[in-house]
Amino acid sequence: MKKFLSLVLSCSMLLAVGCTNNTGGDLKASTNVTALTSEIQVGGIVRTTMPSEPDHLDPHLSAAADTKAVMNNVFEGLIRFDEKGAFLPQLATDYTVSADGLQYTFDIRTDVTFHNGEPMTMDDVLYSYKRLSGLNGETPLSSKFQSVTSIEAIDEDTLTFTLSNQDASFLSTLIEPVIPKNYTEQSSKPIGTGPFSFVSYSPAKSIVLKRNDAYYDTTRMASIDEIEFRIMTDESSILMALKSGDLDMAQVLSMSVPALEKDFTMTSFPQNMVQIFALNHDIEPFNDLRVRQAINYAIDKDLIINGVVGGYGSKLYTNASPVMGFWFNDLSEKEPYPYNLEKAKTLLEEAGFPNGFTTTIKVPSNYQTHIDTAQVLADMLKQVGITLNIELIEWGTWLDTVYSGGNYETTIIGLAGKLDPHETFVRYQSEYAKNFYHLKNDTYDQLIADGIHETDLDKRAMIYQQAQQLLADEAVAVYIMDPHLIMASKPNLKGYTPYPAPYFDATKLYYVGE
Structure with missing residues (x-):
């Protein structure tokens, strides 16, 4: 039975320009410059920005959202997602599910070539997903495949995954890409099947991709010839590069809008991103619920949204953005x-900290929004006696020390939203490898276990909504917010x-002439 087409994140349409929660006023998808009505041009180079160094060019080893946003132009899985969150066929053309929900059988495309000109075969598909799942006899590279017990080729273009139990999130795992079997230079010269191929990576400078003229899916063939992602974190440098014509487009902070809106097309939208001030539950005093509640009461989120991002943010109360819609x-x-400062002070006194305490917040130095937010947090917490010392650390160090190692007291980061709710909320499960909050809660763990097995969408939504309530409680x-x-x-x-x-979809970009 045909399954592609319909699994959509309801209300993903909230990504449309101009969110109602934007207290800073809506930016329209328009410009004050005289409207251009000319025809689409084929070709051209786009120069834009990315806010951090790639954490890894091998897609099976990469976890950073900024890296995936860029490299999703290079790599493809059996399925992809569209701008509304719907799952669509990619390297597979169709699939069927067994009556017990434990076997997924995929028809694999036979007209695909890698960027080095070699045809993609069933061996490459098997290699990729066995590498990710650990079914190659080595350490699994992704926990997303933990329910997969076998991956077998029925013939040269039919593949079956067998699961140990029903897994409602399984389709979303197959966005993970197929790479060439036993290719040894994936970490330096990555090769995929996507609409753009890798040209170069210059540390601290840029990643360059070029259009794949041999791309098999002509309906998604790119118009532009090349895209350069410049690694830039300084807002003033980005602003100057835009105004000088050295950049063609860029993500900017709200403070730059007045200087740009006359000459540039400005758009804004929520990102399905959660800005989180994380507290390490393994460190005193954050193992005390009263202390964590006190800190929450002491934070004026509206002031942060208005002061740090100019109102371009949606206030949040748990690890979910309204963009998640149905969930x-x-x-x-x-x-x-x-x-409520008085409530915060009372809770701190009850927890044995009537005069507050001192702690450190580790902030990745490449994200100005997080740096600015940390400074505001420090001022706010000072009002209840908490001294928050800000420690700026390099992005790679943050990934190793905080995200992977869980070695910190407090931190601030943006957690990228996912297409399936399990991928978002499993981050807090006790046994999750990168549960850097160190939450250990049996009730929460059971909710996540129930959610992954529940196939009724309404019941599944209720489970994840309970998980969101528990994170708040x-x-x-x-x-803090979903920063637009x-x-x-x-x-x-x-x-x-x-x-x-x-996903920064370079296939959608095009120039128009005068």
Whole structure:
């Protein structure tokens, strides 16, 4: 039975320009420059930015959202997702599911070539997914495949995955890419099947991709010849590069909007991103619920949204953005921790900290929004006696020390949203390898276990909504906002399209002439 087409993240349409929660005013997908009505041009180079170094060029070893957003142009899995969150065929053309929900059988495309000109075969597909799942006899590279017990080729273009139990999130795992079997230079010269091929990576400078003229899917053939992602973190440098014509488009902060809106097309939209002030539950005093609640009461999120991002943010109360739509638990009517300094002080006194305490926040130095937010947090927490020392650390160090190692007291980061709710909320499960909050909660663990096996969509949504409520009740962290992405583009550059998961889709970009 045909399954592609319909699994959509309801209300992903909230990604449309101009979110109603944007208290800073809506940016329209328009410009004050005289409207351009000319025809689409084929060709051209687009120069844009990415805010961090890639964490790894091998897609099976990469975890950073910024890296995936760029390299999703190079790599493809059996399925892909569109701008509304719907799953669509990619390297597979169709699939069937067994009556017991334990076997997924895929028809694999036979007209695909890798960027080195070699045909993609069943051996490459088997190699890729066995490598990810650990069914090659080595350490699994992804926990997403833990329910997969076997991957077998029925013939040269038919593949079956067998699961140990029903896994409602399984389709979303197959966005993970297929790479050439036993190719040994994936970490330096990555090769995929996508609409763009890798040209170069210059550390601290840029990643360059070029159009794949041999791309098999002519309906998604790119218009532009090349795209250069410049690794830039300094807002003033980005602003100058845009105004000088050295950049064609870039993500900017709200403070740059007045200087750009006359000459550039400006768009804004929520990202399905959660900015989180994380607290390490293994470190005193954050193992005390009262302390975590006190910190939540001491934070004025509206002030952060207005002061740090100019109002371009949606206030959050748990680890979910409204962009999650169908899965989202809207806690705004009964805000769990409204700003209340007296309540915060009382809770700290009850926990044995009447005079507060001193702690350190580790902030990745390449994200100005997080740096600015940390400074505001420090000022706010000072009002209840908590001294928050800010420690700026390099992005790679943050990934190793905090994300992978869980070695910190507090931190601030943006957690990218996922297409399936399990991928978002499994991050807090006790046994999850990168549960850097160190939450250990049996009730929560059981909800996540139930959610992954529940195939009834309404019942499954209720489970994840309960998980969101528990994260709020336990004050696991301070969930601040979904900071809206603001994009500035030259008036003759069109087509930038937001997605509910990390993806800078270069196939959509095109220039128009005068």
